[in-house]
Amino acid sequence: MRIQMFCINFVRMLALSIGLALILSYAVFVIYxxxxxxxxxxxxxxPMETGPYGLLQTVADLIKLLQKEDIVPYGAHLWLFKAAPIIIFTAVFTGFACMPLAPELIGAPINVGVFFLLSIVSIDVLGVFIAGWSSNNKFSILGALRGIAQIVSYELPLTLAVLSVVLLSGTLNLEYINFQQHAHVTLLSDTTYFPWGDWTMKDAKAIGGIFTWNIIRYPFLIVSMCIFFIASLAECNRAPFDIPEGESELVSGFHTEYSGFRFAILFLAEYAMMLLVSLLLVVLFLGGTNTPFPNIGAVALCDWTSGTLGHWSSNAWGFFWLVSKAFGIVFLQMMMRWTYPRLRVDQLMLLCWKVLLPISLVMVLCSAYWVYWLKQ
Amino acid sequence: MNPLQHTDPMLLPAHFLHSVALTIFFLPVLTFVILFFTGKHISTSWRSWLATSVVGLMFILSLYVHLSVDVPIIARWSWFSMGTLHMTSGMVLSSFTTSMLVVVTAIALMVHLYSMEYMKDRRNHSKFFPYLALFISAMIGIILSDSLFNIFIFWELVGLASYLLIGFWYQKKEAAAAAKKAFLYNKAADTAFVIALGLIFTYYGTTELTLLRTLISSSSILVPTGIAISIAVLLVLSTFGKSAQFPFYVWLPDAMEGPTPVSALLHAATMVAAGILVLIKCDFLLVEQMRWVLVWTGAITALLAAIQAIRCYDSKKILAFSTVSQIGYMMMAIGTGNTSAAYFHLGTHAFFKAGLFLSVGAVIHTMHHIQQNSFKNKIYLEVDTLDIRLMGGFRKTMPIAFYAYVACYAALIGIPFFTGFLSKETILASLLQNPTYSIPFGMALTTVGITAYYMTRQLYWMFLGDFRLAALYPSCKEEQRKIKENHWLINIPLIVLACTTLSFFVSFHPFHASDIHWMKAPLPIVGGSTSIYLPIASISITLIGVLLAWSMASKEQLYNWKQYWFWTFVQQNYGIEKAVQFVFIIPSFLIARGLTYLDKIIDMWVNAQAYLAVLLAHIVYAIDRFLIEGVLKGIVFLIRIVGSSFRSLIQGQVQSYISTTLIVLALMFWWYLRQLH
Amino acid sequence: MSNILFFFIFFSVQTIGSAVVILFTRNVMYAVTALLSSLLGVAALFVLAGADVLGVIQIIVYIGGVLVLTLFGVMYTYQSPKRYQESIPHKKSVFILIPLLFVLVLLVQALPLLPMIDDPYQHASKVEVTGMLWLTEYLPIFEWIGFLLLVVLIGAGWIGSTLVQEDKSKGEQV
Amino acid sequence: MIPITLYFIVGAVLFAIGTTIVLVRRNVLFVLMGIELILNAASINFVGASQGDYIKLSGQMMTLLIIVIAACEAVVALAIIMVLFKKAGSVDLMELKKLKEF
Structure with a gap:
């Protein structure tokens, strides 16, 4: 019994280390x-000079950053200035603990996983504010102010978009949500398996693949997903919602005064946050660790690409699918950044309170009625 | 006998028609509430259309009720109870009440339609329709109520509404004075009503009319003759006020200061009809002696008012006097015991008098417009737009008003084939039947002739000849050319009312009102024409009056006529007001002045007492000041010293307050937890 | 000493220690940071008592809401660092006795009254029970609480708006 | 299961510290934080006492109410603090003595 417990704990530790390693290496290459x-x-x-096709450019940047002097500006609150990046990074990294990285690989399978992930954002806000405040710099404080206003506002549509999924899946546990979209696992609590209700796809679980994804099972969730995506962009301070760190206005926002290693950590946390929300989006809407290919008669693409549950192959396939989907979302975020212009502050707030919030409320109602209808 | 007996009337369930009738009653109440409180927030046209359509609905419902009612049905429900006293209020639906309902709503509908155009641009418009609604509602209450108590309430409401409407243009001094006068004369008469009500309630134990009728007819309650006479006298007196009989009638001519549609309503269907209605309802309460008084008063009123109309130049006042004199006819009919004739005349009179007022109003409206237009052209004509001396020639320019007037005129003076002829003949016939009433009959016949005279005179001066205003003021020539027929909203009521004056409207027999078909014989017509000589006599007197007027009218000196003392006396209402002044007001003032002196003597005594009290108070004050207050100050001084020593602990800070609270809380916890152990 | 007890003591010390920091620090920002730590400790204590939902709600509401608001308050009322250099006046030191009185009352009188329950530690999650209770038995209370929140928001907004209007009117006068 | 007594002791100590902050500190913001600590102490007591309650969860529900009330309280208190600062120019409780008689 003890040994079993130990094994489980070991797997979790492993997952956490994999997560950390993933983020560290991911950040380096995602910047590239x-x-x-x-x-x-x-x-x-x-970048083309360092390494083949400039592949090592970020590594070189990282080395440069680590070598730099740790400057604390005069007039800054010393302890707060030093603690802020740590708060931000810790908060973001904690989020990975309850994220199912593979079907059986999860750091902390807590029952309130989704909820917990949302609370991460709250702590992140605090770090941003402390960073901006303690820098004793007008641009920093302005950036922090804008950031808080933005993040606190966008938390609402984000939560409501998540809530519409939670209503449908009936659980806050991310692992369960992931398994509900799995081809071969049937949980006791699940009653809502057929896409578009009791339609022709009675055997969706057998077909598997993309047909078991939440976004296909409940097609109206695409609206929720768009809201989630937009709100998560704002939560990550990504363009077109990057007014907290708008370079042309505020130099660099709340982390203007940071340099060297602390700057690297802030940067890392930002990209980690991007990955975290992408992972969450994938788990909530896009099937999590599940393959997109369905079984088509004898051509059992789904079975081939998801491995056997309980075997390491399923974990490997699951990890692969999750990460590739998440990277797809991250790529989308980047394309957004380089495509769209930055919003004004009032437009930002207008979008949040007058557009996203009502729509997401309606979506919550929709899902509630969907559940009610299915339970009938 | 026990004067405080009380009869509990049996409660009767309401029929469906009662609820319809109640709807008719409450519809104008609703209009009143809505229009009164919305006030100027809704536009004039909306206001008018709302009020008018409500009245139209009421008319339709009344027709329905009238056609549905066959035998009289009574509903009676509990109103309130105080101790052992259970007051009931009842509603009676008989063909008599419902036909009156139809008459009132029909006239009201016509007046409303007319007012929509007539009152459009007048001052204070937002209050007009609500007041009208109040008026009509109160009148319907009088018609439908079976309990004298309720009737009294509505009676007073009618008085209030008439006060409001007569003084509608209260900015005019004359209008305010006329309203006050009408109100006071009515109140004086209403006092009699209150006393009568008290007597009836005390001696019969109920005010339910139906019950009273059975009680009296079965002689189950014996009331002293003096009391019965007093009740009758008081009731008749009160109706004299409301129905404008001698000597109370002086308020009615002055009431012409109100708007013309109001006058039409007041004279035709609501105010003056109320007295007659109540008398018809309480007919069984009138003792023989009173009937004699009624006939004589009616005859005197009819004659005096008609004489006053002869030398009157105010177009509306002439009609007012004619109303007074026609009400006198009705009184005579009631006095002879022929209430159905009175009611018949009331119904026919309502229509043709409304028609007369409205057609005269159409002319006044035009005159008013001429005045307004000349104001716009910076010509200030301070003329009386009601004066018939300034009118004339409207026959050609306003033919509809003219023919409507002529129809109603014919009805009033009693030309055959018109309704007035029938009803008047009935009254004269019933007078003739009783030989003791030969003098009143003569007076009534004389009045017929005088009526024909003054009406013809008015017709001549108003509609025929030349337009004299233009002759006097050449600047109006331009306006004269512009005179044309009024708006259709004014003309339609005129046409309708003119049609209702034709005799077949009430009776297929042109000379004998034996079958009143549409009224479904609300009250059986007794008498009628007994001999062929009576109509011949009355028609010939009428013709004499008409011809005399025709020949005199053109010769009449309009402006500088010789002032005989007789005509002065007539124009001062035969000195009634002066009599009132000398008999009531001046003695009251004298008594009051005498009492002032008495009061002063009493004051002296009171003052002496007060001075004593002040003296005592000074002594008490000294004791209070130096003895008691000294002790108090000592105590206060002690408390202040103690307080100031504690006050230094409280520094006005939140935290110190919180700390005190917490200490107390901790001690309470301590005590509470000790209890638990 | 079991693992759970160890964690309990660890988080208790974190909570109380951070609270003590708030008591003694002179810098508002440090106090806010210490409050963050203290509230996180309380959340952890909740989780140890089996109230995982409450723990997360504690983080979201207190840290995401109340603490951010407090930070805004700090920023808004910020004048110069010197003004925050307050010290405990000697006169006030007696006030420390009052809470001690409370603790004394509690420890001496109340603790002996507590029931001694000694169940084994259970991992059973109460999420589903919580959800069911929210939407059944406690639903009216939460409706009322929602209404209360609305009223508070409107009231606070009104106070804030009057502030803004005053600012504007002052600006016009100048 | 952790003994309820321990939760109560932690709650009591936290309450004592919170009360001390409320009573002693001069800055209104500190006082606000002290109030939050007091509320948290109450919450700890409730949650600790409802450990064995798997059916009604009364303590947890009460705690939830406390959290909501605390949020409301913070909102109102901060609005008041802002007005106070606008009017009085200070957040120092020693300078706010308008409740004093003279």
């Missing part, structure tokens, strides 16, 4: 990717 994407969008080459 961002540069390349921006270059392609703007019809230029991007």
């Amino acid at each position: 990717a961002e540069r390349k994407v921006s270059a392609f969008v703007q019809d230029r080459l991007g």
